[in-house]
Structure formats: structure tokens, C-alpha cells
Amino acid sequence: xxxxxxxxxxxxxxxxxxxxxxxxxxxxxxxxxxxxxxxxxxxxxxxxxxxxxxxxxxxxxxxxxxxxxxxxxxxxxxxxxxxxxxxxxxxxxxxxxxxxxxxxxxxxxxxxxxxxxxxxxxxxxxxxxxxxxxxxxxxxxxxxxxxxxxxxxxxxxxxxxxxxxxxxxxxxxxxxxxxxxxxxxxxxxxxxxxxxxxxxxxxxxxxxxxxxxxxxxxxxxxxxxxxxxxxxxxx
Amino acid sequence: xxxxxxxxxxxxxxxxxxxxxxxxxxxxxxxxxxxxxxxxxxxxxxxxxxxxxxxxxxxxxxxxxxxxxxxxxxxxxxxxxxxxxxxxxxxxxxxxxxxxxxxxxxxxxxxxxxxxxxxxxxxxxxxxxxxxxxxxxxxxxxxxxxxxxxxxxxxxxxxxxxxxxxxxxxxxxxxxxxxxxxxxxxxxxxxxxxxxxxxxxxxxxxxxxxxxxxxxxxxxxxxxxxxxxxxxxxxxxxxxxxxxxxxxxxxxxxxxxxxxxxxxxxxxxxxxx
Ligand SMILES: Nc1ncnc2c1ncn2[C@@H]1O[C@H](COP(=O)(O)OP(=O)(O)O)[C@@H](O)[C@H]1O
Ligand SMILES: [Mg+2]
Numbered sequence: 001x002x003x004x005x006x007x008x009x010x011x012x013x014x015x016x017x018x019x020x021x022x023x024x025x026x027x028x029x030x031x032x033x034x035x036x037x038x039x040x041x042x043x044x045x046x047x048x049x050x051x052x053x054x055x056x057x058x059x060x061x062x063x064x065x066x067x068x069x070x071x072x073x074x075x076x077x078x079x080x081x082x083x084x085x086x087x088x089x090x091x092x093x094x095x096x097x098x099x100x101x102x103x104x105x106x107x108x109x110x111x112x113x114x115x116x117x118x119x120x121x122x123x124x125x126x127x128x129x130x131x132x133x134x135x136x137x138x139x140x141x142x143x144x145x146x147x148x149x150x151x152x153x154x155x156x157x158x159x160x161x162x163x164x165x166x167x168x169x170x171x172x173x174x175x176x177x178x179x180x181x182x183x184x185x186x187x188x189x190x191x192x193x194x195x196x197x198x199x200x201x202x203x204x205x206x207x208x209x210x211x212x213x214x215x216x217x218x219x220x221x222x223x224x225x226x227x228x229x230x231x232x233x234x235x
Numbered sequence: 236x237x238x239x240x241x242x243x244x245x246x247x248x249x250x251x252x253x254x255x256x257x258x259x260x261x262x263x264x265x266x267x268x269x270x271x272x273x274x275x276x277x278x279x280x281x282x283x284x285x286x287x288x289x290x291x292x293x294x295x296x297x298x299x300x301x302x303x304x305x306x307x308x309x310x311x312x313x314x315x316x317x318x319x320x321x322x323x324x325x326x327x328x329x330x331x332x333x334x335x336x337x338x339x340x341x342x343x344x345x346x347x348x349x350x351x352x353x354x355x356x357x358x359x360x361x362x363x364x365x366x367x368x369x370x371x372x373x374x375x376x377x378x379x380x381x382x383x384x385x386x387x388x389x390x391x392x393x394x395x396x397x398x399x400x401x402x403x404x405x406x407x408x409x410x411x412x413x414x415x416x417x418x419x420x421x422x423x424x425x426x427x428x429x430x431x432x433x434x435x436x437x438x439x440x441x442x443x444x445x446x447x448x449x450x451x452x453x454x455x456x457x458x459x460x461x462x463x464x465x466x467x468x469x470x471x472x473x474x475x476x477x478x479x480x481x482x483x484x485x486x487x488x489x490x491x492x493x494x495x496x497x498x499x500x501x502x503x504x505x506x507x508x
Contacts, residue, residue: 043334132353136412139314140367140419141343143336150370154357 003204007194014190015212020093021106021186022172022216028111029171030164033118040123043144051119058116063174066113070105071181081108102182110171110178117167125160126152165224169217176213187212265328267292267423267454268313273322275308282308283319284478290423295455297465297486300475301501306458309475310427313456314345327422343371346416346424350432352408354400360387360411361396367419379418386414390444406437410444423454430461460505462490474498 004011039051058066074081081104084090090097096104129152137147179189191209194200266289275283282305290296298306311317313324315331315338324331326345332338354363364383368374374382387393390410392403400408409429416424426445430438442464449455449468459465465472465486472489474482474497482495493499 130353130356132349132351133355135316136347136349136353136355136415138339139316139342139345139347140415141339141341141371142367143339146370150366151355 003194003200004208007200007208010190010194011187011208011212014185014187014209015215017095017103017183017186018175018178018188018212019216020095021103021110021178021183022168022175024093024096024107025110025114025171025175026168028107029114029118029167032111032115034122036115036119037122037126038145038148040119041126041148055116055119058113059120061113063109063113063177067106067109067177067181070109070112071102074105074108075101081105084108100182100184102178102184106175106178106181106183109181110175113174114167114171117170118164121163121167122156122160124163125156125158128159129155162224162228165220165227169220172216172220173213264292266290267294267327268456269323269325270309270313271323273312273319273324275312275317275319275321282478283312286322286478286480288473288480290454290456293452293454294471295449295453295457295469296471296473297469298456298458298473298475299460299465299501300481304475305478306475307427310347310425310456310458313423313425314342314347316347339371343367343419344422346419346421348409348412348416348424348426348429350428352400352405352412352432354408354412354415356400359397359399360392360403363400363411364415364418367415372419383414383418386417387411390414391440404437405433406440409433409437409441413441413444413448417448423456424448426455426457426459428458428460430459462486462505466490474501476501 036051036054039047040055042048042051070081080101084104084107085097133155134147134152137151142150175186176188179186179192183189185193187209191205194205195202268288268290270286270288273283273286274281286309288296288309298309300306308317312319313326315324326341329341332341354360355366358366361380361383364386365376365379368379368382369376384393384396387396390413392407392410392414395403395407395411400411403411413429429445430441433441438461442461445455445457445464446468455468457464457469469486471483472486473480474489474493474495476497482489482493482498484494489498490502493502
């Protein structure tokens with residue numbers, strides 16, 4: 001217990017770094033995943049093909065490999081993911097702007113990987129909308145994007161909330177890999193620091209770290225349960 | 236129609252008017268919808284076999300035939316909900332574009348009414364009717380609303396305007412779907428078995444709306460087995476079997492004296508129940 005209370009500040013700052021990573025990666029994955037889903041259901045075969053290829057490759061690659069690619073591959077070709085140094089946002093999330101690129105790489109890796117799962121969750125929701133709905137939209141003369149925005153996605157929305165939530169929960173847990181790939185001071189790397197460098201006992205340290213992840217995932221899971229129940233009633 | 240005067244269909248349309256069918260005037264001018272040499276497969280299944288069909292302005296064509304003969308596919312090909320492999324389809328002289336905005340623009344001119352209504356489930360009846368004019372035709376919202384209310388009045392469901400589709404009866408939903416299509420001021424309306432999903436007591440209220448549309452001069456392609464509708468409102472009956480147009484004639488002569496064996500056989504089956 002002393003280990004936890006004595007290092008509360010270290011745990012808190014680790015938690016905060018992890019929180020930043022998952023927040024940014026979640027936004028990135030939702031945006032990229034929506035784009036890939038739009039490609040996969042687009043009427044244009046080349047876009048469909050590209051979307052399908054993305055999902056097939058990324059979904060079937062171990063996340064560790066994706067992290068290796070970003071943490072070691074990107075520097076080799078001279079990329080430091082500088083496009084993530086977004087003005088204003090980098091004053092809120094200060095690590096976005098630093099010269100050490102690993103925080104940005106972690107966000108890239110998690111975004112790229114999770115987007116494939118976001119895409120599939122969205123696509124399942126879209127497929128659950130009766131095809132007659134989009135046919136009616138098309139026959140009114142709505143364009144593909146209007147039809148998606150006005151008719152299909154609003155109806156797919158409810159059906160996608162719970163699967164999307166599960167994808168994000170998985171992503172939060174996956175974010176632990178960031179600490180193993182160069183991000184200093186996230187929850188996971190904190191544990192390494194406390195046990196290896198400072199020689200603290202492993203069990204209490206890892207209990208503290210696990211608690212940090214649970215604080216993020218459990219409320220989200222409970223929220224999803226509630227949404228699922230409320231959908232069951234109104235259906 | 237003039238250049239086809241020697242062919243049975245044109246003669247049929249003329250006979251319909253002569254026989255005192257509903258249409259007051261002989262359809263005239265260049266055809267509005269033309270299908271030429273249209274072929275389509277679903278895998279190995281040849282669903283549309285070399286279809287040639289011309290529909291004149293103001294003409295009402297009823298398509299009839301056994302289940303699986305390709306009637307829905309034909310209907311859906313006219314606004315490219317089903318792409319075709321071979322042949323040409325033109326609407327008001329314009330060939331159907333492949334995809335994209337040009338196709339959307341053309342579809343706006345072709346109204347479609349589905350067997351299962353397909354009203355937008357998350358929008359009210361009024362929103363269903365105003366959506367197309369506002370988003371596609373860029374009509375100002377207030378104007379679209381007042382026109383939509385007029386249309387809902389015309390199909391007899393103005394009092395339901397604020398409800399969701401699921402709160403309406405099937406007959407009311409189908410009349411709303413007709414109003415939604417009409418709101419786009421289409422050049423031609425396609426109906427794919429509009430009354431087949433309805434309880435029997437609701438069929439007539441929908442047919443009445445369609446008959447009044449036909450009287451007002453709307454060009455219509457109607458897949459239906461409702462012979463009463465065909466007799467009262469159609470200029471021509473097109474009989475399909477196995478993806479082919481087997482026979483076309485004025486309603487009266489088709490129902491009383493079909494010329495093909497397929498049609499005789501089919502009519503004997505639908506007349507006995
Ligand atoms: N999307 C599809 N995929 C494969 N076969 C289809 C599809 N739609 C229709 N068919 C088949 O094509 C044939 C014609 O269908 P359809 O045009 O719906 O006939 P009808 O409306 O006259 O009953 C049927 O045998 C049907 O099973
Ligand atoms: Mg059909």
C-alpha cells in the first residue's frame with residue numbers, strides 16, 4: 001500500500017499521459033475509420049478495393065508489428081509524424097509538439113490499427129439498416145454522401161454505439177504498448193520505471209497500473225451496458 | 236408513338252383510348268422513357284432478355300407477369316437501382332449516367348414507389364416529403380413544407396404529417412411514399428407492386444390515389460396484378476415472362492383475349508383466386 005500512496009504522483013502523471021494518448025488516438029481512429037468505411041461502401045470499385053485492402057491488412061497484423069513499423073520504420077525513412085504538431089492542440093497536449101517523436105508515433109500506430117476495427121463496426125451498423133432506406137434515398141436523387149449522412153448513418157448510429165465502444169475499450173488496453181515503444185511516463189512505462197529502476201516490488205506497482213487502466217475502461221463498459229439496455233427497451 | 240404505328244404496342248395504346256379506357260388523350264410526342272436492347276444477368280440467370288420498350292409522355296403502362304419474370308428488375312433498371320450490362324435506357328432523351336451526380340440528377344426526375352414503402356424510418360411523414368425538394372432541388376424549407384402539406388392533403392393524410400412512419404397504417408404509409416415521390420415533380424413515376432404488401436382493405440385507397448395521378452396525366456410504369464387498376468387507368472399492359480416481354484396490348488384486349496399461351500396460362504391462374 002505504501003508503494004501506491006508513496007508514488008501517487010507518479011501514477012497520476014502516468015495515468016494522464018495514457019489518457020492523452022487514448023483520447024487523441026480515439027478521435028483519430030474514429031475519423032480514419034469513418035473514411036475507410038465510406039470507401040468500403042462507396043459505389044466506386046477502386047475506393048472499395050482500397051478500403052477492403054486496408055482493413056484486411058491492418059486487422060490481420062499484430063499490433064506489436066504496427067508499433068515496430070512506426071517506432072523504428074518511420075524514423076528510418078525520415079518521418080517524425082510532424083503533421084501531428086497541430087497548432088493549439090499541441091499547447092493542450094504538449095507532447096504532440098516535442099522533438100521526441102514517440103508520443104506521436106504511438107498515436108499514429110493506435111489510430112491506424114484501431115481505424116480498421118472502427119470501420120468494421122460502422123459497416124456492420126450500416127449493413128443493419130434496411131437496404132430499402134438507401135434505395136429510397138438514391139431514387140430521390142440524393143448523392144452518395146447525402147444518402148450516407150441523412151439516411152443511413154443516423155439509422156446506423158444506434159446500432160454502432162456498443163460495438164464502437166468495445167473497439168475503444170480494446171484500444172485503451174492496447175495503448176499499454178506505447179510505453180514499450182519509447183513513450184516515457186505513460187502508465188505502463190511508469191511500472192517499468194518503478195520496478196526496474198527504483199526496485200519497488202512488482203505486485204503493488206502493477207496493481208496500481210492496472211487500476212489506472214480500469215479507471216478508463218470500466219466506466220466506459222458500464223456506460224455501454226446502459227446504452228445496450230435502453231436500446232433493448234425501445235426496440 | 237407515330238413511328239411505331241405499325242407495331243402491336245402502339246396499336247394497342249390507340250385501341251385503349253378507342254375502347255374508352257381512362258386516358259382521355261392519345262399520348263403524343265417523343266417517347267419519355269426508351270429501353271433498347273436491354274439485357275441483364277444475375278450470375279447465370281438471364282433476368283432481362285433483349286427488352287425493347289417505349290413509354291410515351293402521359294402514358295400509363297402496367298407490367299404484369301409471373302413472379303420472378305423480371306418485372307421489378309425492369310422497373311429498377313429505369314432509375315439504375317439495377318445497372319444493366321447491355322443496351323440503352325434513356326429518360327427524356329438523356330441516357331442514364333453511370334454513377335455520381337449526373338445519375339443523382341436524373342433519378343430526381345424519376346419517382347419510385349416501392350412495395351415495402353421504404354419511408355425514412357427516423358423522419359416524420361412531413362420530413363420524408365420535404366427532404367428531397369430541400370436537399371436535392373434546393374427549395375427553401377418553408378416553401379417545401381407548404382408544398383408537402385398540399386401533397387399530403389391530396390393523398391388524404393395531412394393529419395398524419397407529424398407522425399413517424401411506423402405509427403401509420405400500411406395504406407397511409409404507401410400514400411405518404413407516393414407524396415414523397417411526387418414532391419420531386421418527377422417526369423415519370425415507377426411503381427413496383429405498390430399494393431402487394433397491404434392488407435386487402437387498404438388496397439383501394441392507394442389505387443385511388445394512383446388512378447387520380449393517371450387522370451392528371453402523369454407518366455407511369457406500374458408493376459401490379461390489380462386488374463381493376465389496369466382496366467381503369469392503363470393505356471397498355473406489358474406481359475413479361477422469363478425476362479422477356481411476351482405480349483403487349485390494351486388492357487381490355489389483353490385481359491379478354493390474350494394472344495400468347497403464356498399470358499393465357501398466367502391469366503387463368505390469377506383469375507381463379
Ligand atoms: N439481387 C439479386 N440477386 C440475384 N438474383 C436476383 C436479384 N434480384 C432478383 N433476382 C432474381 O431475378 C429474377 C427476377 O426477379 P424480379 O425482377 O424481382 O422478378 P419479379 O419482380 O417479376 O418477381 C428472380 O428469379 C429473382 O430471384
Ligand atoms: Mg417483383
